[in-house]
Amino acid sequence: MSDGDELVERVIEQLRRPVGIDPALDARVLREIAADARPEAALRAKPRMIWPWLAVAAVLAAVIVARPWARRDVAGETPFQFVLVAPQAASVSLVGDFNDWDPNRAPMQVAHGVWAAVVQLPPGRYRYAFLVNGVEWRSDPTAPHASDDEFGTPSSVVTVTGGGT
Amino acid sequence: MIIAALLIAIQTPVQDPRLDRLDPNTRATVVAIVDSARSIGLPSEPLVQRALEGTTKGAAGERIVLAVRRLAGDLGTVRAALGNSSTPPELEAAVAALRAGASTQLLAKLRAARRPPLTMALAVLADLVASGVPADSAAAAVLALAPRARDADLVEFRRAVERDIALGAPPAAATSIRVNAGANTLTDAGPAGQPPRPTRP
Amino acid sequence: MGIGKVESSDAELVGRVRAGDISAYGALVARYRDRLGRYAVHMIGDREDAEEALQDSFVRAYRSLGRCTDPARFGAWLYGILVNRCRTTGARAARRRRVFVAADEFDRATPNGPDELERLEWADLVERALARLGPEHREAFLLKHVEDLEYEEMAEVTGAGVSALKMRVKRAREQLQKLLTEARHV
Numbered sequence: 001m002s003d004g005d006e007l008v009e010r011v012i013e014q015l016r017r018p019v020g021i022d023p024a025l026d027a028r029v030l031r032e033i034a035a036d037a038r039p040e041a042a043l044r045a046k047p048r049m050i051w052p053w054l055a056v057a058a059v060l061a062a063v064i065v066a067r068p069w070a071r072r073d074v075a076g077e078t079p080f081q082f083v084l085v086a087p088q089a090a091s092v093s094l095v096g097d098f099n100d101w102d103p104n105r106a107p108m109q110v111a112h113g114v115w116a117a118v119v120q121l122p123p124g125r126y127r128y129a130f131l132v133n134g135v136e137w138r139s140d141p142t143a144p145h146a147s148d149d150e151f152g153t154p155s156s157v158v159t160v161t162g163g164g165t
Numbered sequence: 166m167i168i169a170a171l172l173i174a175i176q177t178p179v180q181d182p183r184l185d186r187l188d189p190n191t192r193a194t195v196v197a198i199v200d201s202a203r204s205i206g207l208p209s210e211p212l213v214q215r216a217l218e219g220t221t222k223g224a225a226g227e228r229i230v231l232a233v234r235r236l237a238g239d240l241g242t243v244r245a246a247l248g249n250s251s252t253p254p255e256l257e258a259a260v261a262a263l264r265a266g267a268s269t270q271l272l273a274k275l276r277a278a279r280r281p282p283l284t285m286a287l288a289v290l291a292d293l294v295a296s297g298v299p300a301d302s303a304a305a306a307v308l309a310l311a312p313r314a315r316d317a318d319l320v321e322f323r324r325a326v327e328r329d330i331a332l333g334a335p336p337a338a339a340t341s342i343r344v345n346a347g348a349n350t351l352t353d354a355g356p357a358g359q360p361p362r363p364t365r366p
Numbered sequence: 367m368g369i370g371k372v373e374s375s376d377a378e379l380v381g382r383v384r385a386g387d388i389s390a391y392g393a394l395v396a397r398y399r400d401r402l403g404r405y406a407v408h409m410i411g412d413r414e415d416a417e418e419a420l421q422d423s424f425v426r427a428y429r430s431l432g433r434c435t436d437p438a439r440f441g442a443w444l445y446g447i448l449v450n451r452c453r454t455t456g457a458r459a460a461r462r463r464r465v466f467v468a469a470d471e472f473d474r475a476t477p478n479g480p481d482e483l484e485r486l487e488w489a490d491l492v493e494r495a496l497a498r499l500g501p502e503h504r505e506a507f508l509l510k511h512v513e514d515l516e517y518e519e520m521a522e523v524t525g526a527g528v529s530a531l532k533m534r535v536k537r538a539r540e541q542l543q544k545l546l547t548e549a550r551h552v
Binding site: 095097100101102103123124125127137144145146147148150151152153155157159161 | 183211214217218219220221222224228229231232235253254257258261264265282284285288289291292294295296316317320323327
């Protein structure tokens, strides 16, 4: 066997290893099937594909008091507003590169099912996510997705520019 | 291993108290990586934050170590392409762009095409790819806009492309259409007379 | 190897499902979940999307069970549904190039030294190299070499001709060799 073939064999060996599919998947499949009333039911909606811009904007306009947002603050920081629509949540924390991923640093405020927090951000690129009820990780559906997901949970990214706007 | 060799070269590793959240074995390795990165002039904050992210998310020690090592390596790679005077935000955005498929040659070209900071151009490149735009389309678009677009224009460009994709446009087409539109309307300032609102991602 | 004609239990289970026994479908899901899941994870390169594709495929298969003409070859038919479903997700997620590392690598609490890290880095490298193959080549390589399908089965499942598939597998092997040889010399 040539070196190249041996290399490919090593690749195959690696790929054949078990990947550990979530055992709860079985239950999810059966639940979905059991909920089927009609034989040719429509495909279920995929929430991640829906951009909630309009809904959030409408609620925010009605709910969030128009605070006088200043221009850029001292030390070149920009106030950034993070929003998550989660009517069922009991608590939501904003965690990311700007607060050492500490869930206690930026608990979010809720009104009518819409959670919000404003954070002062110096220039930089920040990965972040929402921690819902202390256990569930959610990315921000309205923000760019973090390109790597090394810890198995979704994250989002925000980039703040220093100058030149 | 390389880490052992570098440990010999470093005096006393600086202990960042935030890393106390890591278990001792993981902390030792991460501290070593952070110190060796710092000793060659790479920013340490992104490495610390990556370790903290892993801890908060309950990841196992070796997963955290792997992520931090990868990031340190990538920071070195992009700094070689962008130059030693690159700022930490530029380097972090460049790593995202690299992982999205940008080559080191492209990074160097962007550096040559645009006045610093390069952060937003690199970020938009990475974010476009994350939205489904093919890497070479995103690269071509950003390179085309780089010389003249302001940072705010680049952000607006990225948002416009994402809106089009959400409405069903094929990503590569959405990108090239917007590039051509963008080339003509770079100075469009948007609706006047509104109080500035806090920025959104 | 291949999928082949499994013992009559697949056909038996399908028969029971058609007669209204949903739990029999649970047995089919358990039977195929890990194998199909492995394909989905390597093909898509993202665990979350892969599990979604897998779940979708199982549900789709149930809903169109009437169209499964040979219940004894349920597995092969299910593969066809999954391969197609992965193509849709692949187009959406292809550019994310996420790093995926197998879950079983991280079941230990503390690292075991440089060997363990090297193993993890190898796993990481393999996934990244795989992600850089074109989708058709990745698909063919995985079906042939990881899922052990025969070329005739692959033709049924992918809709491509046998000689085209053989060429794709060959090209995939060449590309992987090239990518991984370059990586090792960095």
